[in-house]
Amino acid sequence: MKLTPTLRQDLKNFLKARLVDQSVTAHVYAPYMLSTDEVKQIVSKYEILKGAQVTAHVDPTLLAGFVLEVGSKRIDCSLKSRLNTIFV
Amino acid sequence: MEALGIDPKLLVAQIVNFAIFYLIFKKFVAKPLLSYMSKQQDEESKRQKLSTDLQSAHESMESEKSKMMSELKAKQKELMTEAKKAAEESKAEIVAQAQKQSAEIVTAGKDMIEAERAAVQKELGAYVKQMAQVAVEKGLATYLTPEAQKEITKHIILSK
Numbered sequence: 074m075k076l077t078p079t080l081r082q083d084l085k086n087f088l089k090a091r092l093v094d095q096s097v098t099a100h101v102y103a104p105y106m107l108s109t110d111e112v113k114q115i116v117s118k119y120e121i122l123k124g125a126q127v128t129a130h131v132d133p134t135l136l137a138g139f140v141l142e143v144g145s146k147r148i149d150c151s152l153k154s155r156l157n158t159i160f161v
Numbered sequence: 162m163e164a165l166g167i168d169p170k171l172l173v174a175q176i177v178n179f180a181i182f183y184l185i186f187k188k189f190v191a192k193p194l195l196s197y198m199s200k201q202q203d204e205e206s207k208r209q210k211l212s213t214d215l216q217s218a219h220e221s222m223e224s225e226k227s228k229m230m231s232e233l234k235a236k237q238k239e240l241m242t243e244a245k246k247a248a249e250e251s252k253a254e255i256v257a258q259a260q261k262q263s264a265e266i267v268t269a270g271k272d273m274i275e276a277e278r279a280a281v282q283k284e285l286g287a288y289v290k291q292m293a294q295v296a297v298e299k300g301l302a303t304y305l306t307p308e309a310q311k312e313i314t315k316h317i318i319l320s321k
Contacts, residue, residue, distance in 0.1 A: 104310050114318050136301050137313035150317050153298065160294040 099125045102132040102140040102151075115139065121146065 076084075099122055101107060101115060107129045116122040121143050132140070137152035305313075 103314060105307055105314075107314075111314070111318060118318065133302070136298065136305060137310045138317045139314060152301070152313060156294055156297060156301075160290045160297075 099127045100130055100142040101127055102130045102135060102142070104131065104133050104135045104137060106131055107139070115141070119148070 101112060103111075107115075112127055112129055116125075116127055119141065122141075125143065135151035135153050136156075138150045138155070140151050140154075141148040
């Protein structure tokens with residue numbers, strides 16, 4: 074199947090729109106419920122979170138630190154992942 | 162002669178008689194007997210000669226037999242020596258081959274043991290690491306206070 078320039082442009086637009094949609098919502102996991110200040114600090118540190126709606130979640134298995142999920146991206150800054158790095 | 166009691170006619174007759182007897186004896190008895198004896202002597206000498214020849218041949222054969230026996234013994238000895246030498250060489254070769262094979266088996270066994278040991282060591286190391294990680298995680302989960310969790314999280318956020 075030949076990809077015409079119009080079709081290519083439409084596909085680009087679709088993928089961009091999908092990326093924008095995915096980056097709209099972000100999830101932050103921590104061993105305790107993060108305060109609003111902490112969430113703000115995290116948002117200010119990551120460019121990818123600018124303009125995104127961030128939701129905090131509790132995951133006691135992380136021990137400390139946090140895990141960020143934005144669309145298909147995952148940034149792990151938890152103590153558990155640090156331990157994993159040490160022991161592997 | 163008559164006075165002596167000798168009869169001349171009888172004497173002559175006896176002399177003639179003796180002469181006849183002598184001639185007859187010589188002609189028909191003494192000659193064949195002598196001939197027979199001579200013949201017997203010849204045969205005896207022939208037998209003697211044959212016996213000597215046979216003895217000589219026997220001695221020659223004995224000598225030949227002795228010579229052949231000594232040659233056979235020498236040949237047998239030589240063959241035995243060669244067979245012994247060949248057997249020794251074969252034995253040495255077999256022993257060397259067996260030693261080589263045993264050395265190869267030992268080396269292969271050592272390699273296998275070493276590989277197994279390395280694999281077990283690796284597996285054990287991974288298991289120990291896993292156990293240590295689990296223990297550390299469990300320990301931290303038990304002894305990490307909410308304040309400490311917050312402090313660590315804060316530190317992580319600020320370090321970014």
